[in-house]
Amino acid sequence: MMENANVEPGSGAVPLPEEPELHDTFLLKLYVAGQTPKSMAAIENLNKICKEHLLGFYKLEVIDLARNPALARTDKILAIPTLVRNLPTPISRIIGDLSDEEQVLIGLNIKKI
Amino acid sequence: MPTTLDTRDLIRENESLKLRLAEAEATLDAISHGSVDALVVTAGKDREEVRVILDMGYLGDSLFNQVAQPIFILDHAYRIVRSNGPAQLMCGRNPTSLPFSEAVTLLPTLESDFPVPDELAADWIGEGKHLSALEVCHQHPLRGMRYYLLDANPVALSWEGVQGGMVTLVDITERKLAEIQSSVMSGQLRQQFTFMKSISDNIAEGLILVDEDQKVIFQNPAASQMMQIPESEAAGEDVTEVFRIESEAGGRLSLDWTDPGVVEGAARRAWVRGRNGSRTPVQYSIYPIKDGEKLRGNILVVGNISERLTSERQLHLSMEKQQQSQKMEAIGRLAGGIAHDFNNLLLVILGFTDMILQQPGLDPAVEDSLREVRKAGEKAASLTGQLLAYSRKQVLAPKLRPINEAVLDIRKMIGRFVGDNIHVDLDLTPEILEVEIDLAKLQQVLVNMILNAKDAMPDGGTLSIRTGRMETSGRDRSGMAGEIAHESGDGVPPGSYAYIEIQDTGSGMSEAVMERLFEPFFTTKEFGKGSGLGLSTAYGIVLQLGGHLQVFSEVGKGSRFRVILPLAKNQSFPSVPAKSANLPSQMGAGKVVLLVEDEDMVRRLLARLLKENGFTVLEARNGEDALAKLPAPETPIDLVVTDLLMAGMGGIELAKRLAEVRPGLEILFISGYREDQYNMPLIAGQPPYFVAKPFGPSEFLAKIRSILEKKWGN
Numbered sequence: 082m083m084e085n086a087n088v089e090p091g092s093g094a095v096p097l098p099e100e101p102e103l104h105d106t107f108l109l110k111l112y113v114a115g116q117t118p119k120s121m122a123a124i125e126n127l128n129k130i131c132k133e134h135l136l137g138f139y140k141l142e143v144i145d146l147a148r149n150p151a152l153a154r155t156d157k158i159l160a161i162p163t164l165v166r167n168l169p170t171p172i173s174r175i176i177g178d179l180s181d182e183e184q185v186l187i188g189l190n191i192k193k194i
Numbered sequence: 195m196p197t198t199l200d201t202r203d204l205i206r207e208n209e210s211l212k213l214r215l216a217e218a219e220a221t222l223d224a225i226s227h228g229s230v231d232a233l234v235v236t237a238g239k240d241r242e243e244v245r246v247i248l249d250m251g252y253l254g255d256s257l258f259n260q261v262a263q264p265i266f267i268l269d270h271a272y273r274i275v276r277s278n279g280p281a282q283l284m285c286g287r288n289p290t291s292l293p294f295s296e297a298v299t300l301l302p303t304l305e306s307d308f309p310v311p312d313e314l315a316a317d318w319i320g321e322g323k324h325l326s327a328l329e330v331c332h333q334h335p336l337r338g339m340r341y342y343l344l345d346a347n348p349v350a351l352s353w354e355g356v357q358g359g360m361v362t363l364v365d366i367t368e369r370k371l372a373e374i375q376s377s378v379m380s381g382q383l384r385q386q387f388t389f390m391k392s393i394s395d396n397i398a399e400g401l402i403l404v405d406e407d408q409k410v411i412f413q414n415p416a417a418s419q420m421m422q423i424p425e426s427e428a429a430g431e432d433v434t435e436v437f438r439i440e441s442e443a444g445g446r447l448s449l450d451w452t453d454p455g456v457v458e459g460a461a462r463r464a465w466v467r468g469r470n471g472s473r474t475p476v477q478y479s480i481y482p483i484k485d486g487e488k489l490r491g492n493i494l495v496v497g498n499i500s501e502r503l504t505s506e507r508q509l510h511l512s513m514e515k516q517q518q519s520q521k522m523e524a525i526g527r528l529a530g531g532i533a534h535d536f537n538n539l540l541l542v543i544l545g546f547t548d549m550i551l552q553q554p555g556l557d558p559a560v561e562d563s564l565r566e567v568r569k570a571g572e573k574a575a576s577l578t579g580q581l582l583a584y585s586r587k588q589v590l591a592p593k594l595r596p597i598n599e600a601v602l603d604i605r606k607m608i609g610r611f612v613g614d615n616i617h618v619d620l621d622l623t624p625e626i627l628e629v630e631i632d633l634a635k636l637q638q639v640l641v642n643m644i645l646n647a648k649d650a651m652p653d654g655g656t657l658s659i660r661t662g663r664m665e666t667s668g669r670d671r672s673g674m675a676g677e678i679a680h681e682s683g684d685g686v687p688p689g690s691y692a693y694i695e696i697q698d699t700g701s702g703m704s705e706a707v708m709e710r711l712f713e714p715f716f717t718t719k720e721f722g723k724g725s726g727l728g729l730s731t732a733y734g735i736v737l738q739l740g741g742h743l744q745v746f747s748e749v750g751k752g753s754r755f756r757v758i759l760p761l762a763k764n765q766s767f768p769s770v771p772a773k774s775a776n777l778p779s780q781m782g783a784g785k786v787v788l789l790v791e792d793e794d795m796v797r798r799l800l801a802r803l804l805k806e807n808g809f810t811v812l813e814a815r816n817g818e819d820a821l822a823k824l825p826a827p828e829t830p831i832d833l834v835v836t837d838l839l840m841a842g843m844g845g846i847e848l849a850k851r852l853a854e855v856r857p858g859l860e861i862l863f864i865s866g867y868r869e870d871q872y873n874m875p876l877i878a879g880q881p882p883y884f885v886a887k888p889f890g891p892s893e894f895l896a897k898i899r900s901i902l903e904k905k906w907g908n
Contacts, residue, residue, distance in 0.1 A: 114232035114246045146234060150244040153234040159221045161232035161246065176221050177229030 107139040107189070108168035114161040115147035119178040123162035126179035134191055166190075264342075266361040268294050269351070270319055275358065284363070286335060294361065300330040303341060303370075319348045319359040329366075341370040400476075400496035404433045406489055417496060420476065422468030437494060439464035440473070466496070475499050533578040534866040534887075540578065541888040542795040544571045545803065548891050575888055594762050597627045597661050597692040600636045608644060608659075615654030623662045627692035629759040631739055636757070639732040643696045643755045646729070650700025650753060658697040664758060665690055686742045690761040695754060702749040781899060782809030786829065789813050790820045790836035790848060791864075800835065803891050804898075817843020821851055831859060833901060838865040849882070860901050864889075 111127055113120030124143060131139050144152050146161060156165045156174070164175045166189055175188040224230050237243045264281035266274050266289075274289045274297055282288050289297035300314065313325055325346040332340050342363040351358035394401050400417030404410055410428045413436075418425055421436055428436045439447045447464055466474045478496040482489055547568045551561065601622060608618055640659075647657050666686045736743045740760055747753040787809045791797035801811045812831075814820035817840065825831070834852060836845040843851075849861050862883040885897045 114248065117231040117248060119229065119231040146232075146244075146246045150234065150246045153244050153246070157217075158234050159218070160225055160230035161234065162230065163221075174217060174220070176224035177227070 106168060107135055107166065109139055109141045109189075110156065110165045110167060111141065111143045112153065112156070112158045112161055112163045112165070113143060113145055113147075115145060117161070120162045122178040122180060123164065126182070126185070127164060130179070130182055130185055134186065164189075263365065264363045266294060266298070267349075267351070268319065268359040268361065270357050270359075272319065272359070275351075281363075284332065284334065298332065300332055300342075300344070303329045303331050314344075314346065318346055319357055322348050324348070330363075340365060340367045342366060398498065400494075400498075402428075402433060402437060402494040402496065403483075403491065404494065405491040408433045408492075410436055411491065416498075420466050420468065420474050420496060420498060422470045422472060433494065437478075437496070438467040439476075439478075440467050441465070442475075444473075463499070475503050536574065536578045537866045537888045538793050538796050540571055540575050542799050544568060544575070544888065545799040545891055547571065549803065549806070593630065593633070594628050595631050595633055597629050597631075597694060597759065598622045600631065600633055600640060601659055601661060601694060603633065604637050604640060607641070608657075612644065612648045612657055616648060616651055617654075617656045619656055619658040621658065621660040623660075623692075625663060627661070627663055628762040629692050629739075630762055631759060632735075635735045636739070639735050639757060640694065640696065642729065642732050643757075646755075647696055647698035647700065647753070650698050650702075655699035655752070658695070660693075660695040660697070662693055662695075663690070663761070664693045686744075686758055691741075691758045692761050693756050693758045695756045697752060697754040699752045702751050702753055703745075703747040704749055708745060708747060781895070781902075782807045784808075784810075785832040785902070786810045786812065786825075787898075788820060788824070788831050788834045788836075790816065790834065790840070790845070792816050792837060792840035792842070796837075800894070803894065804835075807895060815842070816840040817845070817848035817851070820848055821855075824852075824855065827856070831856065832905075833898065834859055834861040835898075836861060836863060838863050860905055862897060862901060 109127070109131075111123060113123065127141065131141060146153050146158065156163075156167075156172075158165075160176050162176075162178060164179060164185075166173045169190075173188060173190065175185060179185050221230075225233070232246050232248045235245050235247055237245055261278055262280060264284045265278045266281050267276035269275050272294050274292055274294055277285070277289055285297045295314065313328065316323070318325055325344065328344040328346075330342050330344050332342060334340055343366055344361065344363050346359060346361045349358055349360045394414040397414070398416055400420050401412075401414045402410060402417050403412040410431050410433050413421075413425050413428050415425075418428070421428070421438070423436055434449050437449065439449060441447055442465060444465075461477050461479050463475070463477050466476050468474065475498070476496050477499050478494060481493050481495065483491045483493055547564050550556070551564050551568070556564075601620065605620070612618060644657065644659075651657070667688050733743055736757055736759075742758040744756040744758065745753065746756070782804060785808070787804050789797060789801055789804065789811050791800060791813075792815050797813055797815075801813055804811045812823055812825065814823050817836075819842070820834075820836070821843075834849075836848055838845040845861075845863050845865075849863075852859050852861070860883070862885060864885050864887060866887040883897065883901055885894060889897075
């Protein structure tokens with residue numbers, strides 16, 4: 082069940098063609114490597130951001146490359162931690178421990194620059 | 195020319211490459227900012243293998259440096275690849291790329307059993323060997339000697355499994371120093387404890403240490419011995435259950451700890467009841483053990499006073515004995531003094547009675563009465579004699595007699611004394627051994643001993659009486675085997691003696707009885723059968739005769755009493771025969787006698803007696819009076835008769851003065867004390883003439899006659 086709590090219907094606002102609709106579900110993948118400090122920090126920071134800005138609109142998958150390094154191929158991961166937004170398209174990625182919330186929101190296209 | 199499709203493809207590809215490049219840039223940017231801690235790489239021939247490489251940096255300087263212990267990360271060649279702050283402090287520099295053994299010189303500790311350098315020198319990384327808790331020390335140039343526990347473990351330095359090692363050190367210097375200090379301290383304490391224990395083990399006093407609840411903490415062996423409780427059993431017990439005290443009579447005493455007198459060390463006496471029922475007299479004191487103001491417990495000091503009590507009792511007994519003997523001495527003096535005065539009175543009574551009785555033509559009725567007076571006087575004299583014997587100041591009348599005479603005189607009586615069941619065996623020396631004795635008194639002694647011998651042989655036996663000569667060279671007691679001996683005085687001095695021995699085959703005496711044998715009033719006889727004065731009187735008489743008394747006895751075999759008397763040194767000189775009272779009345783004609791006597795009655799009696807016999811008598815009351823009344827030198831004085839003890843100048847002082855003013859005067863001393871004779875100084879090199887009171891007129895006149903006869907040779 083989807084909710085669109087953040088958009089007022091009939092507001093007359095025309096979204097930009099490449100911007101994802103806010104009511105679209107966000108499919109996020111976080112690549113970590115075991116319990117390295119930055120992996121742990123990334124998981125914590127992302128959970129916080131999602132709960133604040135995407136509650137009900139996101140699906141998060143945490144992938145531990147320490148257990149299965151081959152999964153890095155799927156999204157061509159080079160460094161850990163890396164967050165990948167598979168949906169809405171286009172695919173975007175943010176590398177690091179996600180400690181800068183502002184940058185994360187922009188990177189995920191939740192907030193405009 | 196590229197087709198539109200081609201162009202679109204190219205644009206699309208270009209966009210994709212741009213995106214990839216942007217992603218790569220972002221990745222590199224993230225890496226360079228340290229935002230990642232692992233990289234994903236492909237490896238293998240066809241790059242088919244994907245690996246995740248953890249960035250060593252993820253351990254993080256912060257994490258690494260927050261650890262207080264020195265940590266060294268070594269590569270497989272034992273070179274230091276990383277070290278934290280404490281590790282660098284330990285080296286005094288950044289030791290990166292230096293060989294570990296060069297950067298840090300570790301030494302084994304004295305206490306460590308590990309050959310530290312050897313173990314560390316081995317290839318522990320290559321062998322995958324873990325070194326754990328090695329005690330090492332390290333000399334730091336500034337901080338001095340530090341002690342560490344060292345752990346060395348092989349570790350994988352990367353996901354690729356590159357082997358290295360991690361050395362961590364835990365600084366245990368403080369702990370180690372404390373240990374060393376405490377081991378030194380405990381050594382000192384142990385030494386002190388050993389010292390204290392050796393003291394408490396060796397002192398005779400019992401020590402019991404109790405806590406504030408009066409529970410025994412410690413007791414020494416002496417205390418264990420007294421209470422008959424091993425320390426292991428006493429520990430933890432209530433002290434009143436361990437230190438059980440009783441009164442002398444056996445009543446349980448309580449140990450009152452609250453009594454300040456007791457707690458502050460006042461000595462108390464009690465009897466300790468041991469677990470085995472033993473009783474030990476003790477003196478104990480309790481001392482508080484305080485920590486500041488707080489009472490921590492008490493120490494009980496208990497001394498065994500058995501020996502002290504015994505010696506106190508002995509002292510008490512000997513003091514009693516001494517008091518008794520002083521009392522006896524005092525009574526003796528009193529009796530002697532009274533007897534002396536009575537003797538003077540009796541001398542007068544008997545003297546005048548005799549004089550009147552000698553008068554011719556006396557009314558027979560008066561004569562009868564006078565004879566009664568005389569009898570009563572003699573009885574009184576006998577009483578004073580007994581008083582004097584008791585005080586050992588009895589007047590003896592020693593005369594030279596063969597010692598056998600003392601036995602022969604009473605031989606007939608002996609049979610009557612001892613009865614038919616006792617065989618009397620006389621063994622008298624054929625020698626004539628003359629001794630100076632008062633025969634009657636010596637016989638009294640012998641009779642006394644014979645009666646004792648008889649009492650010792652109620653079922654019969656043999657009574658042996660022996661006389662003989664005895665030469666002593668010293669303090670020999672010549673007792674026989676098995677006999678215990680008891681002797682009068684300080685033993686028999688060397689010399690020639692005659693002895694009389696009275697031996698029975700009776701029950702004998704124990705040592706205890708022997709010791710008290712000569713004590714007045716000591717008797718083993720039933721109440722009323724003996725006064726306890728017999729042997730003490732005998733003892734006194736023998737001593738007075740200058741002799742000694744030896745007693746030998748063995749329980750069950752009988753006793754042997756030996757009276758030892760000094761042999762007379764010279765041949766007997768003819769004793770003055772007690773001639774009849776009717777002396778030639780004019781024996782004193784023309785002779786002058788200076789009579790010095792302070793007792794008026796006695797002087798008058800003697801003066802009259804002398805005058806009746808023709809003497810001219812000069813009377814004086816004492817020495818001074820005599821010297822004053824001394825006639826001119828041309829008036830001859832044939833004899834001085836003087837009392838010894840007088841108010842004013844006595845007889846001896848008078849004799850000395852007379853020797854100066856009238857040398858060559860004959861002096862006859864008269865005295866109530868027989869032993870005065872032996873204490874008198876020689877007058878002109880001669881023993882003085884002496885006559886003991888009381889004496890009868892005839893004895894007195896006989897003595898004067900003998901002096902004058904000797905002087906004039908007629």
